[in-house]
Amino acid sequence: MFEANSDNLKLPGSYLFSTVAKKTRAYQSEHPDAQLIRMGIGDVTQPLPPAVIEALHKAVDEQANGATFRGYAPDLGYDFLRAAIAQNDYRARGCDIADDEIFVSDGAKSDSGNIQEIFEKDNVIAVCDPVYPVYVDSNVMAGRTGEYDKETGRWSNVIYMPCTEENGFAPDLPGTGKTKEVSGDRKPDLIYICSPNNPTGAALTKAQLQKWVDYANANGAVIIFDSAYESYITEEDVPHTIYECEGARTCAIEIRSFSKNAGFTGLRLGATIIPKDLKDHNGNALYGLWARRHGTKYNGAPYIVQRAGEAIYSDAGKAQVKEMVSRYMSNAKFIKESLQSMGYTAYGGVNSPYIWLKTPNGMTSWEFFDYLLDKANVIGTPGSGFGPSGEHFFRLTSFGTVENSRIAMDRIRAL
Numbered sequence: 212m213f214e215a216n217s218d219n220l221k222l223p224g225s226y227l228f229s230t231v232a233k234k235t236r237a238y239q240s241e242h243p244d245a246q247l248i249r250m251g252i253g254d255v256t257q258p259l260p261p262a263v264i265e266a267l268h269k270a271v272d273e274q275a276n277g278a279t280f281r282g283y284a285p286d287l288g289y290d291f292l293r294a295a296i297a298q299n300d301y302r303a304r305g306c307d308i309a310d311d312e313i314f315v316s317d318g319a320k321s322d323s324g325n326i327q328e329i330f331e332k333d334n335v336i337a338v339c340d341p342v343y344p345v346y347v348d349s350n351v352m353a354g355r356t357g358e359y360d361k362e363t364g365r366w367s368n369v370i371y372m373p374c375t376e377e378n379g380f381a382p383d384l385p386g387t388g389k390t391k392e393v394s395g396d397r398k399p400d401l402i403y404i405c406s407p408n409n410p411t412g413a414a415l416t417k418a419q420l421q422k423w424v425d426y427a428n429a430n431g432a433v434i435i436f437d438s439a440y441e442s443y444i445t446e447e448d449v450p451h452t453i454y455e456c457e458g459a460r461t462c463a464i465e466i467r468s469f470s471k472n473a474g475f476t477g478l479r480l481g482a483t484i485i486p487k488d489l490k491d492h493n494g495n496a497l498y499g500l501w502a503r504r505h506g507t508k509y510n511g512a513p514y515i516v517q518r519a520g521e522a523i524y525s526d527a528g529k530a531q532v533k534e535m536v537s538r539y540m541s542n543a544k545f546i547k548e549s550l551q552s553m554g555y556t557a558y559g560g561v562n563s564p565y566i567w568l569k570t571p572n573g574m575t576s577w578e579f580f581d582y583l584l585d586k587a588n589v590i591g592t593p594g595s596g597f598g599p600s601g602e603h604f605f606r607l608t609s610f611g612t613v614e615n616s617r618i619a620m621d622r623i624r625a626l
């Protein structure tokens with residue numbers, strides 16, 4: 212008789228954003244006239260840049276001609292896109308990354324969920340707390356996380372690195388007494404870092420990230436660096452890629468996305484970078500393992516989408532992406548400053564589209580969610596959904612329209 216995978220069954224029944232959607236639907240059906248403003252979503256709202264649309268049309272037209280028609284894409288990505296990424300995102304920043312160290316994919320969510328497959332099951336993971344839920348959940352599915360403790364909201368085999376007001380939302384190194392260690396004080400093997408972070412909006416400086424690279428090299432750990440919000444960085448000393456740090460080629464995998472910078476959330480395109488120097492302590496290169504995994508389980512991002520991705524690196528594409536990101540960022544600034552002027556404590560919004568807000572009067576994250584939904588008809592995301600250290604915080608995004616953000620702030624001010 213068949214049996215469902217017991218590791219998958221350990222996961223809590225519903226994903227954070229499904230719970231938010233369910234509560235929102237219930238409220239709307241009870242209050243059909245309420246004009247809800249959604250500031251919880253992590254999805255873009257501006258249309259695709261013109262350079263991308265043009266590239267899509269051209270690539271589609273090529274499919275009508277036998278000479279230019281394309282079937283299966285190469286499973287690791289077309290050379291034209293791998294070269295564009297390596298050149299523009301890495302070598303132009305002085306990082307030594309070769310074209311063939313870029314693995315093109317359909318996005319950062321699937322890569323960040325799948326990457327754990329190339330590591331032994333008994334590897335210990337460390338995650339920032341709070342953080343994007345995919346890292347822990349995908350390791351739960353792989354049977355790597357131990358048991359869930361409902362009291363603390365933590366898995367027994369996961370090292371949680373609290374990112375709080377006290378440490379400026381920058382994780383402390385394991386072994387410093389500030390992280391929640393797994394029993395027996397095991398050191399992490401896989402360290403997930405997302406900078407700029409979702410949900411806190413905090414970004415590590417180059418000096419801070421360098422400490423992690425040094426730690427990983429000294430302790431035989433791998434850093435899985437999620438750079439989904441790289442294009443939102445406005446501060447000089449914040450690195451755009453982990454390979455700006457010395458020694459990262461021997462300890463870091465980077466996961467990139469075209470979603471939040473160029474609006475590809477619906478088109479789907481991403482890339483994972485694995486330097487050939489990255490080897491485990493037996494000398495096994497992760498590069499070959501990921502290539503093998505990709506070749507077996509994945510058939511390549513669509514040609515037309517890869518051409519669209521290439522277009523963001525043209526001069527026009529670069530200018531249009533920059534313009535789009537800066538619109539979200541001026542919205543972020545407006546939201547943050549409005550909240551601060553009302554007396555809220557608000558973080559983020561400087562190198563990321565996320566505002567990380569402290570709930571007022573000691574409300575829990577979910578209490579504040581209900582309060583804001585009911586009294587202001589504004590929807591955000593409860594911080595506790597991103598990890599236990601997110602309790603008493605709330606995430607608002609600047610992905611909405613300027614007009615809606617203005618109305619939302621007026622309503623919150625009137626509370």
Ligand SMILES: *Cc1c(COP(=O)(O)O)cnc(C)c1O
Nearest residue numbers: 318319320343409439468470481
């Ligand atoms: C949105 C997001 C992603 C997802 O990117 P896709 O390329 O759309 O799959 C990855 N990581 C973080 C931290 C995100 O917030």
